[in-house]
Every structure is written in C-alpha cells, then in structure tokens.
Amino acid sequence: MKRPLKVIVVGSGVAGMAFAHRLSTLMKKGDVEIHMLSKAPPETSNSHAAQGGVAAVIDPADSWEQHRDDTLAVGAGRCDPEVVERVVREGPACIRELLAIGARFDTDAQGHLDAAHEGGHRTPRVVHHSDHTGAELVRVLQGQVKGTAHITVTETLFALDLLVTDGPDGRRCNGVRTIDIRTGAIREHFSDAVVLATGGAGQVYRHTTNPIGATGSGVAMAVRAGVPLRDMAFVQFHPTALYDPQRKGAFLISEAVRGAGAVLLRPDGTRLMEGLHPMADLAPRNVVARAIHTVMREQRVPHVRLDATRIGAVRFAREFPMIMKHCMGTGLDPTKEPIPVMPAAHYLCGGIRTDAQGRTLLNGLYALGECAGSGLHGADRLASNSLLEALVIPRYAASSVMTSERNAPIPEDVEVGRSSFADEDPAVIAALGELRDLMMDRVGIVRDDAGLQVASSSIARIQQFVVDQWAGGGHSMDLYELRDLVLVAQAICEQAIAEPFSAGAHWNRDRQTRASTGNGGPDTSGSSRSIMHHEALK
Secondary structure, three states: OOOOEEEEEEOOOHHHHHHHHHHHHHOOEOOEEEEEEOOOOHHHOHHHHOOOOEEOOOOOOOOHHHHHHHHHHHOOOOOOHHHHHHHHHOHHHHHHHHHHOOOOOOEOOOOOEOEEOOOOOOOOOEEOOOOOHHHHHHHHHHHHHHOOOOEEEEOOEEEEEEEEEEEOOEEEEEEEEEEEOOOOEEEEEEOOEEEEOOOOOHHHOOOEOOOOOOOOHHHHHHHHOOOOEEOOOOEEEEEEEEOOOOOOOOOEOOHHHHHOOOEEEOOOOOEOOOOOOOOHHHOOHHHHHHHHHHHHHHHOOOOEEEEOHHHOHHHHHHHOHHHHHHHHHOOOOOOOOOEEEEEEEEEEOOEEEOOOOOEOOOEOEEEOHHHEEOOOOOOOOOOOHHHHHHHHHHHHHHHHHOOOOOOOOOOOOEEEEEOOOOOOOHHHHHHHHHHHHHHHHHOOOOEOHHHHHHHHHHHHHHHHHHHHHHHOOOOOHHHHHHHHHHHHHHHHHHHHHHOOOEEOOEOEOOOOEEHHHOOEOOOOOOOOOOOOOHHHHO
16 A cells, blocks of 8 residues: 655745645545644735735636736746746636635626726736635635645744756655754654745845745755756836835735826926836836936936825725725825836746746656746736736646656654754844845846846845855844845846846946847846855754
C-alpha cells in the first residue's frame, strides 16, 4: 500500500489556498497530506489586500481573445502566449467555481455579475466584491481549507531555505527549513513536493502598497538554491497610492475608481493624462505611473490629485466603502475634494521561472502566484490578472503534483537548532532603509544606466554587511528579512542592467524601446546571475 503523498505549501494567500483546495479535491483522504506553512495568517497577505477583482470575460459581447490581446499588449511583447491563453480562457470557469463554493460578487439591478473597468482593458471585465475582492476570496478559500481534514495549517513559521538533494536523476527539492517566530525552533520539513506561494516583494521599496510581510522570501530561497528567475526587471508601480506622510505604507486607491470616472489632475487642476495616451486615465499602469512621476519631478511636488468627486457621493460610498472609510479616517472626504496620490511599488511581474503548470527548473519545486514568473504578465501586468493567475495555474499544478514520485521513505520532520531572536539592531534597520531608498531612487519607475550601476555596487556592499552580521549569530527578524530583500534587490537590478530595451514597467531613459514588439524586447532575462555570498547565508 502506497503511503500518502506529502506536499508542503509555503504561504497562505489565494494561490496557496487555491492549490491546496484543488489538490484535496483530486485526491482522496488518506492519499495525500498537505501542510501549509506561513509566517502570518492570510489576512495579512497581498491577496487579502487586493481591492480590484478578478479579470474574467462575463459579457457576451466580450471574448477571451480580446482579454488575451489586452494582456499581450500591456505585457509589451514579453508574455508567454501559451500561458496567457490558458489563464484567460479559464477565467469564466473560475468565477463559476467560486460562486459554487459561496463567493459573493457584486451584481447589477438585473442580477447579472457586475464588471468594473480597469487600466489596459478595452472593456469592463473585472468581477469584484465592492473594493475588497481579495478579502472575499480569502474568506471563501480559507473556509474550504479549514474544512478539509488532510490539510494542516501552521501560521508561525518563517521559511528560511529549500532543502535540496543530489540524486541519480539530478537535483531535487525535498523540503524546507523554517524558524518558528514564537520559539526560535529551527526545523527541517520533508516532502515529496514543495509549493512556494510566498507572495510579493514590495518591501524592497520605500513606498509600496504591499503589507509588511511582502519581503520576497520565496524568490530569495530560490536564488540561494540556484533556481532560475525570469522578468525580475519588471516591477509594477501602481499609479494611485494615497499620499499620507503621517503613515507608514501606502494605502491603495483602486484603479476601479478611475474606471468609475475619476481623473488625475496636475497641481494646476488640468487633466494629467489628457493627450498622453488613447486610453487616458485608464492607460496601462506603467504609462500612468511614469506620467505622474514626471509631473512630480518636474514640478517638485510630492503628489498629484485624483478627482473622484464626479463619481457622486452615493455611488462612491456604495462601490468603494473601504477606500471611503480609510480616506475619512485621515480627514479627507473623497466625495468632496480630490485625493492626493502618488505611485508606489505594487506588483512583481516576474519571479521564479515556471511553466504553465507552476513547475520550476528544480525537480519537486513549484511556484505559484506573485513569487512565480509564469510568463503571464510579461513586462507589465494587466490590471486584475493576478488573482486570475492565482486561481488558474494552481489547478494545473495540483494535477502535476498528484503524479509526483513518492520517494520512500520520507524522513520525519526534525528540529535542527534554536535561535534566540536578537533585539532590533539600529545598523540593520539603517541598512534596510538605505536599500529601500536606493531601490526607489535608482531602480524605480524611471531608470538609467549610471543609476543602475550605482545601485548594483551599493547592493553588493549591503549584501556583504548582511553576510558579516549573519556570521555573528543572534539574528533579529529585521536581519532575516534583509537577508531576503537584498537578494531580491540584486536580482531586480541585475536583470534591469541586462535588459537591452525599455519595456513596460522597466523604463531606462538610456535604452530605446523596440518598435517591433510595441514597447517590448526579447526575453534576455533568463536566470538571475550568480549572487555573491548566498552560500554563506544558509
């Protein structure tokens, strides 16, 4: 009798839970054990914070071909067409499945699903639950996961490294090393397959819409294990984060607000996007973010304004209750005065290189969601395609994982050490701040060759600082996060330097765009080059 297939999922956002739910439905109880490990509950994830919705074709006048073409256009010639077609074609089925397990999406007066209009889409096709769709998906999927006996969830484990072995068939991932953030216990967890669904890396930038846990741990673990990345140069900045100098983090003002009629204004009150792009305020995000960045730099202002008053107070309160509540909490009434906004790092378009089934180039290792570079997004992500990707590709990954070889026997999980967390170290916190400022200034919305070289040298220096601190023992949580973030920063910077053309979210003023692919270029990003010192950080 075969033993149960053992699968570890690192992360508990939509992609991780969608995978676990799908695999549990494909395999009978007793045939599989799914262990979900995360450092925090899903309520703190990027998934939960997602405001917009799920891009999916629900209007008979729309088509998957149009959705495909919009995705390819925004991706600037850098998308994988096979992945794009697979994901967009299955959008409607994903919505139906979510409805079947209790998801609540907004409907119109006739009871039909309502679709919002967001940037880069030629037509409204974003299915939503007011302005907190991510929270609704987390609620539904969390209910499915918690109600399944062969899925266990542990929410206090910070993933440190992948466990990799060399065998007759080559290198293979057979587990993950974690540290318990409550006790400091370091354990090795073994499995037949490991699925990374660790989310984004927005915390590598000073201004980001991402939660504090978005530190790129999955990408960093892949780098330390020698797993190739792709498209890391393409970091999407959302054009409209609330400007609030009194608060840490950047609260997102959903693109759906512009879809409902809000417009961006220069400091003198004139329309900012008028005449700059045929889609004006709903142009692709990289176009709008650069336009705002240009105005802020040239006029030396910390923000521009988003005029949502034309939407009307009743409609705004009904469709954007979370945004309304947050703005009012800062003393701003968005139905009566324009909202101060600025761009902020929002989404990592690349990540760990995978195929259309979520498989990486390391046997036994899968990557899903924002930490993965599936090729769907290319040089820039079409609005609300990310939640769709996090629902579709896990279905195929689950089918692939269930055929995994059951390497017998699997060792029992074992504690291999303990670490007492050090107090906050001012030097580490200063290095974190320097890294975030450096990335914002030199590897942000607009780049140039000289700035990228400065960033590369500075990142190498910060990385050496991390190596030295790591060797001293007594690691703080800030050092654990800096250890990951500096590798993510180096991967972004190295692949930005390697890009021969400006495309999408990577805009280098010293490099031309490539006319033959709109504003894209060839896929030269491949794997991230070797990262210095990563062996010393294991």
